[in-house]
Amino acid sequence: MSNLSMVPEAAPPSQGAVPCCTPLISAELSTPDAERLATVFKALSDPVRLRLLSRVASHPAGEACVCDIADVGVSQPTVSHHLKKLREAGLLTSQRRRTWVYYRVDPDVFAALASLLAMPART
Amino acid sequence: MSNLSMVPEAAPPSQGAVPCCTPLISAELSTPDAERLATVFKALSDPVRLRLLSRVASHPAGEACVCDIADVGVSQPTVSHHLKKLREAGLLTSQRRRTWVYYRVDPDVFAALASLLAMPART
Numbered sequence: 001m002s003n004l005s006m007v008p009e010a011a012p013p014s015q016g017a018v019p020c021c022t023p024l025i026s027a028e029l030s031t032p033d034a035e036r037l038a039t040v041f042k043a044l045s046d047p048v049r050l051r052l053l054s055r056v057a058s059h060p061a062g063e064a065c066v067c068d069i070a071d072v073g074v075s076q077p078t079v080s081h082h083l084k085k086l087r088e089a090g091l092l093t094s095q096r097r098r099t100w101v102y103y104r105v106d107p108d109v110f111a112a113l114a115s116l117l118a119m120p121a122r123t
Numbered sequence: 124m125s126n127l128s129m130v131p132e133a134a135p136p137s138q139g140a141v142p143c144c145t146p147l148i149s150a151e152l153s154t155p156d157a158e159r160l161a162t163v164f165k166a167l168s169d170p171v172r173l174r175l176l177s178r179v180a181s182h183p184a185g186e187a188c189v190c191d192i193a194d195v196g197v198s199q200p201t202v203s204h205h206l207k208k209l210r211e212a213g214l215l216t217s218q219r220r221r222t223w224v225y226y227r228v229d230p231d232v233f234a235a236l237a238s239l240l241a242m243p244a245r246t
Contacts, residue, residue: 023180024176024177024180024181024228024233025180025181025185025228026181027177027181028174028177028178028181029173029174029177031170031174034170034171034173034174034177035170037167037170037173038167038168038169038170038172038173039168041164041165041167041168041173042164042165042168044160044161044164044167044168045161045162045164045165045167045168046161047154047157047158047160047161048157049161050152050157050160050161050164051151051152051154051157053147054147054150054151054152054157055151057146057147057148057242058147058148058149058150058151062148105147105148105242107242110147110240110241110242111240111241111242113237113240114236114237114238114240114241114242115237117233117234117236117237117240118233118234118237119180119228119230119233119234119237
């Protein structure tokens with residue numbers, strides 16, 4: 001079974017199912033799974049993207065208007081570029097409502113990543 | 124409190140303590156924490172590094188000789204480069220014994236990352 005059944009190949013529709021990934025400790029990653037997972041971690045490898053993501057994730061109701069999260073010290077086009085990368089990695093979903101775009105984290109993708117990294121506690 | 128108290132600034136000695144990170148959903152990342160975390164995710168953003176890491180993590184006893192994990196289709200100097208990046212990010216520790224270097228994952232760092240990404244299940 002793939003380690004990454006819940007990590008999307010591209011910005012997906014929400015899945016609804018509870019994710020379940022094989023932890024890295026249990027099975028060696030296949031090359032295709034490693035390539036897909038590397039894309040997700042690459043999206044997480046920029047400090048501005050991480051700050052934007054944490055702003056959305058920690059926002060009340062788990063959703064944030066771009067107007068509420070965009071003051072991270074970079075230009076508006078740069079914010080848009082970073083949000084696009086997070087969407088493409090499946091970490092955020094977006095929805096336009098009138099003037100503004102609203103962003104929401106995909107909890108299934110986060111849970112899949114957390115499961116993948118899970119390890120027994122050190123004794 | 125920092126989200127990243129257990130994510131090391133550089134390849135650290137093992138800590139022993141059970142890690143405990145504030146999930147992204149609970150608190151916005153500070154700029155310094157985002158920069159440190161981005162470095163760790165950058166180390167995870169390469170497919171060959173992920174395959175090497177999963178080979179160590181899934182190896183019996185949680186430790187692997189470089190001689191057992193290095194056939195990932197790239198040259199030996201490239202393997203060494205990738206293992207160095209994983210060590211620098213604190214994801215692996217290494218120990219030379221006679222001829223070979225042995226690698227081990229740091230479960231505290233993995234647990235810290237998994238906690239950071241934890242989200243309530245979708246209902």
